Amino acid sequence: MDALSSGCTVKMGEGQNPLEAMADSTFSASDVLSDLPNDLLGEPPSAVFGDPLSNISKQESTSNPAKQSSKLPSDVPCDIFDPLHGTGMEPKDDGKNASLIDIVINPVTSAKDNLPVDDLLSQPEIDIPAKTKTEQPAELRSEERPKDEPLSVASSKPKKDLFEDSPEDLFSELPKTKAKTKPQMDLFGDSSPDLFMDAKAAADTGPGRNAPADLFSEESVATTTSKSAKSNISANSIVTANSKANGVHSDEEEQDIFAEATVELSLDSPHNNRKTLDTTKPSEPASSLSAAAGSSKAQAKTLEELEEEESEDKFELNISITNPEKVGDGMNAYMAYKVSTQTTLPMFRSKTFTVRRRFSDFLGLYEKLSEKHSQNGYIVPPPPEKSLLGMTKVKVGKDDPSSGEFVERRRASLERYLQRVVCHPSLLQDPDVREFLEREELPRAVNTQALSGAGFLKMINKATDAVSKMTIKMNESDVWFEEKLQEVESEDQQLRKLHAVVDSLVSHRKELSVNTAVFAKSVAMLGSSEDNTALSRALSQLAELEDKIEQLHQEQAGNDFFVFTELLADYIRLLGAVRGSFDQRMKSWQRWQDAQTTLQKKREAEAKLLWANKPDKLQQAKDEIAEWEGKVTQYEREFERVSATVRKEVIRFEKEKARDFKKQIIKYLESLLQSQQQLIKYWEAFLPEAKAIA
């Protein structure tokens, strides 16, 4: 435990702010450094977040205050997040999770086993403050390398990625990030560490490859193998480290940790949770984790765990959209909305910030997110549709109440849209989301026309058509998907029906409201013509009563509309997105199948060549077969990855849905109850008036 904590101290003990701690951890020990990139790749921020917490609570005292003051540029912490974003997009495989934990533990083992390492670890920290604030990653690396000589080339590679990514994210704009993260994704295929491992294993010669290689990711392998004599850590020692880690992450302690580090609690809890789940992992699948196959197995296993995990996420992020404002005149006018964010998430620069966004910005955000995440099977919440009619009214009409209603409706639905986006743990990590919330000026979104009104619906319909067509062809191996898709489709039908029914309910309520108002007027006139004073008085009271009731009806009509009509409309759109993710899975399957067909053809061609005895072309054919075999494996893995993501996403979606509906029905009931209580008061007040008629 001591060793562990000291290891951690070096890594994370820098202060309460886990951001800094993280920054430090990245820059501090070469070991850690070499580990981290993989960490980051393999795992979304979870690990990085989770650990600082535990360390903070445990090791505050041991941390070096001097180092704390190492004024890392405040931007730096953010950088570390960026690569995270990149990885966050990647589906979270279990194989990765497993490796992640190990990595975390790794420095510990090294610390325990050899003090020099400890020194090594601490040294870079001192270097950092000395450096310029811009912190050239190259320099850093060069600084560290000498100390970390044994580091294999392979292990330094991912590190490079990390470092190159982060500053670019910080200082330049996102296109570059994309450029960086993309190749990364491509390179490592489904980003499963196993793939990584393969590559590594090839580079790193055998020794570590055996037991520890599976247990720990290639990084750890790299370190272990490279750490000269001392660092020849046996599998046993690693295991002990693991068990220690388990101890650290045991539930009770975790609770404590949470209690102390409230600020990060919200984001971390789910991930920490996962970590606990994962810590148990390494011990069992270790031996069986043979390269690629292991990853998909682990994936399947964690599905339930992921489900559990979802239930716990609670983001300390509140978004509200207020002050819709008309900007400009005539047909060029547009509505601008104030997007206010309140957050305790450390990934944002401040706790509260406000930006102004126009409708097309929201559409632009959707496009960006959809482009990046849809293909991986993520359900990207769709924004409200563009409404030419509504907006034209706003542009032309000045005090038309229907245009006011339109604006309010739009505002509310944009708010719900954005809330859904940030509720999504993976989407929240997207730099575009952060930029949308934080950045003062956004580049003007273009081509949002495609998303306008009918076009948008058409797009969704097209997607669903394609899906249904493919379903016929697809010999569904997984019943779950087949059933779910059917469920989603029938749900879509039902929601549309319900939507129509609620619509008529709302219009009847409005009718009642109008009728009541007219009746109230009539009663008022009747009252004023009445000779009998008491009756006249009672009638005018009655007119007032009916006026109040009319108000209640009106409010209730608004509630019906805003709670149910809009909720259903949202979910009709969301179901479109759900179908879209099924569609992506289908596409991925198609690609895999196509590749298999091609491979088959290539093999046949090879057979023919063999038969024809044409050795000159045989080599080329063999190469092609090898290439296509690789592709088949890759596509299959991709398909499995997308499938897993879709599955996870659908489960998440359903949970969100249940939560959403529950929230809305409670809200609705509260409004019903309130208006009913108001009604009782009205009647109670009227009764004596009626009785007073002589």
Place this chain on the structure above:
Amino acid sequence: MNRSGKTADTMEGSGLTISASSIKVNEATLDEDTLVFSITSQKLSNGMGVCVCRTYEDFEWLQQSLFAPDEPDLHGVIFPPLPAKLIMSPQSQINNKTLKQLGFLALGDCCRTYCEALELYLQQVALHPILSKNKALETLLTNTESPGKQRAKKGIFNRLSQVMEEKRKESHKDVDDFFQNERDNNSNMTALTKVTTERFLDVVLAEQRLSVASKHLSSSIQLWVNQEDSANAAFSKICLKTSKVFETIKRNFEKTAENNISTLGLGLDLQSRYQEAEKEMLFRRTCKLVELEAANKNTERAKANKKGIMEEVRNVLEKQFDGMSSMARQEVGRFHQSRVALLRTALVSWCEQQLNTATEIAALYSEHLEACQKLPEE
């Protein structure tokens, strides 16, 4: 509306032997095309119950019998208004025409409201100091034979001939300020009450439509949940609860509409018809007045040889008119009393019933709310 049955019943020994407040029109049953109403009442003397079955024609017969043309004073009576005939379509559904004609009376389950209106009519007749003495009422309430067959000749209730004259005579200036006032007031109030009743009917109809829409929504949700398998149990539960909530909302509108119909709706409808009845009475008097004035003119212009006859005619008319006017004066006073009383009863019971419903529904809502908050999310 059950106001002091005693005064009427005990006024004359020869009066009704039935207690006015005991008269009930219990139910209407459809015998082929004809609605048959079962009427129960109790004897004043021994409280013995009497039960008869009557058709609408029997009611019409009563209404016509009540007015004996040979008694000119009766022209000054405001006759309790008999509701228009309820025609049931084969599917025993209310069509739009009936609805327009009958308003509230066409609503309610199994002609309930219509029965209540007939009951009110009978009670009003029985409570009337003069009309209650008419043997026709007693016959209708107690005789086992249906009196409707022997139809009375068309009396003053033949409105068709009136319509033409109405326009001409309605604006005739009255000699008596009291009646002039009452006429003005009546035409004003008649119009207003009619409009108010119609608008209240619109409110009730909207409530009924909402009730239907809520029911529809509730069952749609339920249907949906039944289709979903139990994969997402939490969501199913929430939907089921939502369905229940809309069931309650449906009940709310249903009850509210029912209350509206059976109390204020019926009250306003009666009010409106009563005002029409007053208007008719006032019109009859105005006709007599016009007649009298014509006679006066004729008498003045008449040559000496005819003067005697003319004066005689005029005197008869004058006597009739005076008798009618004094009766009318009484009746107007009585009408206003009972009108206010009727409306008061309607308003009070309306308010009480709505308050009950509102309280009941509020309790249901808070039950739902509590249950919803306890629902699992996962």
